[in-house]
Amino acid sequence: MNDNYHIFSDGRLERHDDTVRLVTEGGEKKYLPIENAEALYLHGQIDYNTRLMSFLNDHGIALHVFGWNDYYAGSVMPERGQTSGQTVVSQVRAYDDPEHRQSLARKFIRGSIHNMRANVKYYDGRGYDFGDVLGRLEVQRRALEPGMDTSELMGVEATARRAYYATFDEILPDPFVFGGRQYNPPDNEANSLISFGNSLVYANIVSAIRATALDPAVSFLHEPGERRYSLALDIADLFKPLLADRVIFRLVNRNQLTVDDFETDLNGCLLTESGRKTYSKAFEETLEETIEHPRLNRKVSYQYLLRIEAYKLKKHLLTGEEYVPFERWW
Secondary structure, three states: OOEEEEEOOOEEEEEEOOEEEEEEOOOOEEEEOHHHEEEEEEOOOEEOOHHHHHHHHHOOOEEEEEOOOOOEEEEEOOOOOOOOHHHHHHHHHHHHOHHHHHHHHHHHHHHHHHHHHHHHHHHEOOOEOOHHHHHHHHHHHHOOOOOOOHHHHHHHHHHHHHHHHOOHHHHOOOOOOOOOOOOOOOOOHHHHHHHHHHHHHHHHHHHHHHOOOOOOOOOOOOOOOOOOOHHHHHHHHHHHHHHHHHHHHHHHHOOOOOHHHEEOOOOOOEEOHHHHHHHHHHHHHHHHOEEEEOOOOEEEEHHHHHHHHHHHHHHHHHHOOOOOOOOOOO
16 A cells, blocks of 8 residues: 655645655755655645646645644545546436435444444443443444435434544543534644544545545535535544544553643644644554455455445445445454
């Protein structure tokens, strides 16, 4: 699997001969081994031009941009590696078929609840008593009945996620306080970490979808909208507990991130540059972790699991083979 590169410095990103060079505001020059890159993540204030974009397009490299407030701002995607009118037509037909769409939406939510429950189960008994939360999550999973419309399904997902987030105040040590999900902007350190981690999951899934012929703007759980890849939102819900949340728990409980890694003078609470670097490094290390895949009979990275998920959905849309959402099995 190719590498992701996170750039936090301010400056200019440019093509230089057959590679990419970052020229910082202080005049320092850094070179990126572009032959190994899958995506660049811009966290600083970076200038770039069309010559660079053409070069990245030729190499199939995505550019994901994050705004000053840690939020994912958008992507500049290379031309699709795969193009299939048949796939897009099948995807749109599934969206237009209420029964088919709701079936896929239920599966996304069922997989998401399973993976939230896996995190809670891990901590249950390790100094915590989360039996009640495990039960509430199971109730919501069983509430996913055929015939529910999208708004009802989203309500089930929201209820399950509130139950899941209720564990954060116990898992995270003092002085971290969660107190419920808040964003635009996040109001405390825990919410800031969740927002930043979710953005990284989303951007990585945008890259994974690009490897297929799926249209990232045609989704099944989240309503398609302007200026967003809503299919990535569907798939991201499956992987947030594994990728974003477990990194948060690990870094905070090991004291690798503290409240000193945040700033609160910008009408919200945001990670500092050093905090974003720490989180991004741990996130990339997690993507590189491998697990024995029961169907492929070989080890695959967590990052490759994202691509597998997109291909599973594509195969379902084209062949009718049942789509089974990612559910953590280890």
